[in-house]
Amino acid sequence: MNIVNPATGAIIAAVQQDDQSSLESKHNNLKEGQKEWSAVPLQKRIEILQAYSKLLAAHIETLAKTLTDEVGKPLQQSRNEINGSISRIEWLTNNAKKYLAEEIMNASAGMTELIRYEPLGIVCNISAWNYPYLVGTNVFVPALLAGNAVFYKPSEFANLTGLQIEKLLKEAGVPENVFQVAIGGAATGEILLSLPLDGYFFTGSYKTGKYIYEKVAPKMVPCQCELGGKDPLYVTDDVEDVAAVASGTADGAFYNNGQSCCAVERIYVHEKVYAAYVDAFVKEVQSWKIGNPLEDGVYLGAISRQSQLEFLENQVADAIAKGATLLTGGKRIEGDGYFFEPTVLTNVDHSMLVMQEESFGPIIGIMKVSNDEEALQMMNDTSYGLTASVYSTNRKRAEKILAATDAGTGYWNCCDRVSAALPWSGRKHSGFGATLSHAGIRAFTQPKAFHLRG
Numbered sequence: 452m453n454i455v456n457p458a459t460g461a462i463i464a465a466v467q468q469d470d471q472s473s474l475e476s477k478h479n480n481l482k483e484g485q486k487e488w489s490a491v492p493l494q495k496r497i498e499i500l501q502a503y504s505k506l507l508a509a510h511i512e513t514l515a516k517t518l519t520d521e522v523g524k525p526l527q528q529s530r531n532e533i534n535g536s537i538s539r540i541e542w543l544t545n546n547a548k549k550y551l552a553e554e555i556m557n558a559s560a561g562m563t564e565l566i567r568y569e570p571l572g573i574v575c576n577i578s579a580w581n582y583p584y585l586v587g588t589n590v591f592v593p594a595l596l597a598g599n600a601v602f603y604k605p606s607e608f609a610n611l612t613g614l615q616i617e618k619l620l621k622e623a624g625v626p627e628n629v630f631q632v633a634i635g636g637a638a639t640g641e642i643l644l645s646l647p648l649d650g651y652f653f654t655g656s657y658k659t660g661k662y663i664y665e666k667v668a669p670k671m672v673p674c675q676c677e678l679g680g681k682d683p684l685y686v687t688d689d690v691e692d693v694a695a696v697a698s699g700t701a702d703g704a705f706y707n708n709g710q711s712c713c714a715v716e717r718i719y720v721h722e723k724v725y726a727a728y729v730d731a732f733v734k735e736v737q738s739w740k741i742g743n744p745l746e747d748g749v750y751l752g753a754i755s756r757q758s759q760l761e762f763l764e765n766q767v768a769d770a771i772a773k774g775a776t777l778l779t780g781g782k783r784i785e786g787d788g789y790f791f792e793p794t795v796l797t798n799v800d801h802s803m804l805v806m807q808e809e810s811f812g813p814i815i816g817i818m819k820v821s822n823d824e825e826a827l828q829m830m831n832d833t834s835y836g837l838t839a840s841v842y843s844t845n846r847k848r849a850e851k852i853l854a855a856t857d858a859g860t861g862y863w864n865c866c867d868r869v870s871a872a873l874p875w876s877g878r879k880h881s882g883f884g885a886t887l888s889h890a891g892i893r894a895f896t897q898p899k900a901f902h903l904r905g
Contacts, residue, residue, distance in 0.1 A: 484628030
């Protein structure tokens with residue numbers, strides 16, 4: 452399998468794909484390794500994952516360069532991602548004992564009732580290319596802490612990063628037969644779905660998540676899907692610094708080229724501040740440097756997948772045909788690599804694809820609304836339910852709106868952020884289950900109840 456640099460279109464490496472035989476061999480290794488790993492004291496497993504975190508920090512420049520070459524994001528954003536992974540590992544390892552420890556629920560009259568959290572077994576992690584360190588950390592770190600073995604399939608667009616993750620985990624002390632990488636595309640994933648694994652954790656699109664969920668359902672094993680979003684943001688009429696809000700929310704929409712499940716995907720602005728907001732938003736977007744992601748100061752690098760360029764152009768064409776106004780951008784940038792202009796559309800409505808289907812690129816629609824009720828109606832008019840944001844000086848007002856949104860995460864005066872201490876979960880087509888927080892640690896366990904008399 453050839454690895455292509457999306458910023459240049461050049462082949463930068465080739466990797467050997469797995470086949471049925473190699474995947475079955477790796478699965479057999481994991482079956483043996485998991486038994487031994489689950490017997491390793493939790494404190495030792497914690498220390499090994501902490502050692503992995505230190506290796507990430509020690510090799511951050513090499514790792515960031517590989518990530519940028521492979522997915523096209525600016526080098527500083529690659530560093531930010533790895534540092535974010537380090538931060539999440541710190542929280543997960545610091546809290547593993549608290550949430551994996553045996554819990555005594557009742558002890559009286561000669562009867563003790565307690566819960567023990569046992570590992571699932573072999574966890575299959577089918578991961579994503581847009582944030583391979585972060586979304587991988589959400590799964591394989593708590594899975595390993597809980598005593599599972601991990602069959603890790605990086606996206607075919609992030610294979611080199613996946614192999615570097617494997618190398619550092621094993622250098623940190625994770626046994627060879629406890630973490631195995633599956634290299635390949637859809638065919639490799641299909642084989643993983645057929646193997647007798649004990650849990651599936653997928654990050655990616657709704658279409659693929661739905662397919663995986665239906666495929667593994669007869670196995671009656673846990674299957675969590677962290678899927679896409681069409682994340683709404685509402686700017687109320689009481690914001691004090693419109694320009695600052697426009698700048699911050701533009702970053703929330705376009706960071707990592709908008710290739711994030713929790714990126715702001717549609718914006719609703721109260722009519723009283725609409726004109727000022729749009730003016731400041733466009734000025735911010737037009738100030739960004741686009742180009743070689745290895746150059747200092749570049750904010751927008753390459754689109755990771757070439758096929759996405761046509762998808763984005765189709766969204767723009769559909770919006771304009773239905774009456775939208777293109778304020779900036781709107782087309783791919785000619786030349787080497789896969790680049791697309793940051794695009795802002797106004798006079799949009801919900802008949803347009805850009806306000807309904809996940810864009811996953813540097814494109815945003817901004818819609819004027821007259822009040823909170825209209826904004827809320829528009830925010831909930833979606834098949835997705837990942838995040839929702841409200842900008843307002845009034846917390847009570849914002850929380851009332853957020854409480855009424857059908858989304859897994861609500862943001863007040865912020866957007867496009869994740870905390871290891873809080874559950875990361877979606878509703879509707881954004882998926883189900885949770886990673887991170889105590890819920891994301893225990894997601895990789897099966898609770899066993901003990902009734903102990905005597």
